[in-house]
Amino acid sequence: MTGDRDAVQRYLDELALRLHGPATQVRRVLAETEAHLYEAIEAKSSPGVDAEVVKAEAISRFGSPAQVAAAVNQVAWTQVRRPVVVAAAATLLRLAAAGLIAMGVTGLVARLVAAVSSTAAVYGFPAGVRPSASSCRYWLSIHPAVAGCRQAATLEASADVTLTLGGAGVLGVCVCLALAVRRRRGAHPVVVLPPVLGPALGAALFALAAIGTALLAASDAVVLSTWGAGLYWTAAATCTAAALGSTGLLIRALPASYAAAPVGRSNDESAAA
Numbered sequence: 156m157t158g159d160r161d162a163v164q165r166y167l168d169e170l171a172l173r174l175h176g177p178a179t180q181v182r183r184v185l186a187e188t189e190a191h192l193y194e195a196i197e198a199k200s201s202p203g204v205d206a207e208v209v210k211a212e213a214i215s216r217f218g219s220p221a222q223v224a225a226a227v228n229q230v231a232w233t234q235v236r237r238p239v240v241v242a243a244a245a246t247l248l249r250l251a252a253a254g255l256i257a258m259g260v261t262g263l264v265a266r267l268v269a270a271v272s273s274t275a276a277v278y279g280f281p282a283g284v285r286p287s288a289s290s291c292r293y294w295l296s297i298h299p300a301v302a303g304c305r306q307a308a309t310l311e312a313s314a315d316v317t318l319t320l321g322g323a324g325v326l327g328v329c330v331c332l333a334l335a336v337r338r339r340r341g342a343h344p345v346v347v348l349p350p351v352l353g354p355a356l357g358a359a360l361f362a363l364a365a366i367g368t369a370l371l372a373a374s375d376a377v378v379l380s381t382w383g384a385g386l387y388w389t390a391a392a393t394c395t396a397a398a399l400g401s402t403g404l405l406i407r408a409l410p411a412s413y414a415a416a417p418v419g420r421s422n423d424e425s426a427a428a
Contacts, residue, residue, distance in 0.1 A: 162210050163192050166220060173224030176231040184227055192217060239348065245334065246353045252330035253357060253397065254364075259324010261393045262317050265386050269313065277385035278316065280308040281375040284382075312383060350408040357401035365394035 167185050174181045195213040200206065217223065269277040280286070286294075286304055294307035301307045371378065372387030 162214065163189060163196075166192065166214055170220040170224055173220055173228075175224075175228045176235075180231060188217070188223065242348045246348065246356070248330060248334060249353060250357055250360065252327045252334070253401075254360070255323045255327025255330065257327075257361070257364075257393050257397050258320045259327060261386075261390045262320025262324065264393060265320075265383075265389045266317055268385060268389060272385070274313050275306075275309050277389070278309050278312040278383040279385070280305045280312070281377060281382055281384075283375070284377055309383075312381070312386075316381060316383070316386060351405055354401050354405035354408055358398050358405055361394045361398035361401055365391050365398055368394060 167189055170188060171181065171185055174184060192213055195216065196209055199209045199213065218226075265277050286308060290308070291304035294304060294311050295301070298307040298310050301310065368387045369391040372384045372391060375384045376382070376387075
């Protein structure tokens with residue numbers, strides 16, 4: 156039966172390359188397939204029957220590696236689809252919460268910087284921008300005691316931005332608390348996504364946000380109703396700190412990612428990575 160065993164092993168090797176899922180599941184499928192093929196070959200073997208014919212018939216009846224892998228992978232994906240979607244949604248919610256909290260921190264730090272320096276240094280209306288007459292009338296109607304339009308715009312930005320960023324921070328904290336409560340009440344989550352996914356996305360997104368806000372600060376830009384080079388510099392510093400924190404979490408998550416076999420890859424592919 157040496158030739159039969161070699162043929163089965165070649166079949167299993169090809170099947171292993173096509174299977175997706177956790178390593179334990181892949182090993183189980185390979186073991187069951189191997190046992191089934193050997194049983195089929197032994198059942199049809201006899202002194203007067205060509206062993207090569209028996210081998211070919213057993214493998215043919217079982218199906219090609221591509222057919223078997225497609226069926227197994229479809230069943231595996233059906234089983235993990237909901238956990239994957241839930242895990243992806245939770246990851247996105249955590250990233251959104253982190254972004255909202257970063258906005259809240261930016262608003263708080265900006266107020267502290269304005270208290271130490273001046274409101275104009277943080278929220279000052281850009282010198283190169285000419286506000287419309289209607290905008291000036293609106294700002295002056297809210298702040299009638301100030302001397303001019305730009306000062307009124309600065310005070311209005313100080314109030315509006317603080318309120319908006321503070322509200323975003325509170326919302327982010329609420330989302331984090333809701334996720335923590337859900338995690339504590341539910342069963343321990345099964346890892347179906349790479350542990351590095353969330354930290355990697357966080358590091359990349361916060362780094363892009365840091366670069367973007369730094370460019371806005373350097374150009375003293377006006378984005379809708381938000382302005383102030385000091386505010387943008389504060390946001391750039393906050394996003395840089397968040398990116399560094401996410402990078403630290405990414406480094407800590409690397410060993411766990413190497414130890415776990417992610418969904419969508421075979422054990423052979425994971426070992427080769």
